[in-house]
Amino acid sequence: MRQDPLSYLDDELNALRKQGVYRHLRVLDGEQKAHASIDHTSVVNLSSNNYLGLTTHPELRERALDALRTLGVGTGSVRTIAGTMAIHMELERRLAIFKKTEAAVVFQSGFTANAGTVSSILGRDDVIVSDELNHASIIDGARLSRATIKVFPHRDVAAARRILEELPRGQRKLLITDGVFSMDGDLGPLPELCDLADEFGCIMMIDDAHASGVFGSHGRGTVDHFGMHGRVDVQVGTLSKAIGALGGYVAGSQSLIDFLHHRARPFLFSTSHPPSVAATCIAALDLLESEPQLIDRLWENTRFFKTGLQQLGFDTGISESPITPVIVGEGALAMTLSDRLFAEGVFAQGIGFPTVPKGRARVRTIVTSTHTRDELQFALDAFRKVGTELGILHRNPDQ
Numbered sequence: 001m002r003q004d005p006l007s008y009l010d011d012e013l014n015a016l017r018k019q020g021v022y023r024h025l026r027v028l029d030g031e032q033k034a035h036a037s038i039d040h041t042s043v044v045n046l047s048s049n050n051y052l053g054l055t056t057h058p059e060l061r062e063r064a065l066d067a068l069r070t071l072g073v074g075t076g077s078v079r080t081i082a083g084t085m086a087i088h089m090e091l092e093r094r095l096a097i098f099k100k101t102e103a104a105v106v107f108q109s110g111f112t113a114n115a116g117t118v119s120s121i122l123g124r125d126d127v128i129v130s131d132e133l134n135h136a137s138i139i140d141g142a143r144l145s146r147a148t149i150k151v152f153p154h155r156d157v158a159a160a161r162r163i164l165e166e167l168p169r170g171q172r173k174l175l176i177t178d179g180v181f182s183m184d185g186d187l188g189p190l191p192e193l194c195d196l197a198d199e200f201g202c203i204m205m206i207d208d209a210h211a212s213g214v215f216g217s218h219g220r221g222t223v224d225h226f227g228m229h230g231r232v233d234v235q236v237g238t239l240s241k242a243i244g245a246l247g248g249y250v251a252g253s254q255s256l257i258d259f260l261h262h263r264a265r266p267f268l269f270s271t272s273h274p275p276s277v278a279a280t281c282i283a284a285l286d287l288l289e290s291e292p293q294l295i296d297r298l299w300e301n302t303r304f305f306k307t308g309l310q311q312l313g314f315d316t317g318i319s320e321s322p323i324t325p326v327i328v329g330e331g332a333l334a335m336t337l338s339d340r341l342f343a344e345g346v347f348a349q350g351i352g353f354p355t356v357p358k359g360r361a362r363v364r365t366i367v368t369s370t371h372t373r374d375e376l377q378f379a380l381d382a383f384r385k386v387g388t389e390l391g392i393l394h395r396n397p398d399q
């Protein structure tokens with residue numbers, strides 16, 4: 001009988017089981033909402049990136065349905081052959097206006113936007129200077145580019161400077177940071193990095209996946225938040241988080257976008273978005289323009305929940321955004337915390353190595369503008385109960 005050549009995968013999976021970090025996929029029974037049914041359990045959902053509740057917004061649904069009726073369900077081609085519809089061009093026009101750049105191009109996901117861009121604009125003679133906690137898609141793009149990768153400690157501008165000082169002046173180099181770091185919720189030091197980029201002649205790139213729709217005027221992101229328009233050469237955003245649908249984009253100069261049309265492999269070799277996705281994203285941009293109070297509500301909820309967790313005595317790290325980690329240390333403890341919270345009616349996913357460093361496992365919480373105060377208080381009560389039970393509160397919450 002033929003031996004299964006993939007049997008080593010079972011060994012690895014068994015090792016994960018032994019460490020207590022093997023995860024089953026949680027399944028939504030219905031829509032992605034602040035209060036959802038997951039695995040047939042009604043829970044307050046603190047694990048989505050649906051910052052503004054747009055995944056189920058009535059206006060977005062209508063616009064998607066309109067596009068389905070009038071333009072069909074798919075495009076049948078990659079963008080560069082027959083898969084570019086007028087609605088894709090319109091979305092890109094709108095994204096360029098939103099990000100205050102000359103042009104923009106949409107990719108199938110934020111992941112492919114990062115990976116496709118970094119891997120195509122840099123080559124083997126170049127250097128990428130990257131924060132150690134940058135997103136996996138940046139790391140993969142950097143590897144694919146074959147450029148030399150120099151990693152600086154998280155948010156350590158002085159260390160980034162030391163790396164740059166050692167590089168030849170004429171060397172082509174990319175300085176790259178996340179706008180909001182997805183596991184800690186803290187911000188990249190964009191103004192200081194832009195200064196470095198100016199001084200050392202770097203291409204400056206930011207991944208604003210978690211900042212678009214959240215930071216800056218009408219959700220324009222951290223470039224707007226820090227007043228850095230015109231100083232960041234490559235801005236990546238996602239359409240999969242606050243925008244509520246799917247996709248990623250790059251905003252920058254017309255030349256950058258023209259180049260990506262010719263060289264970014266996910267753009268060239270993977271079919272374009274169904275028109276309903278593009279229509280949904282345009283409707284979301286309309287909403288960001290007309291209803292900025294959605295973002296205000298997100299921030300009110302963020303302040304309430306973050307303060308609540310801190311007052312209970314949890315270690316919430318250095319978050320400055322709606323992403324608030326509850327850091328507990330070992331992976332197995334994070335998974336137990338997550339499971340116990342779920343049993344109490346709160347979904348906050350446990351996250352361990354390799355997504356976060358060893359010893360920094362956590363459950364990650366993300367509030368949205370659509371959580372009610374009662375839902376957030378319910379979640380805080382559950383955290384208090386389970387945190388006390390597991391002995392992970394730094395202070396006695398009754399003090």
Ligand SMILES: Cc1ncc(COP(=O)(O)O)c(C=O)c1O
Nearest residue numbers: 109110111135182209238240247
């Ligand atoms: C910082 C960051 N960049 C990029 C991405 C990828 O975005 P998408 O989910 O649209 O592929 C994510 C999502 O996980 C992210 O957190």
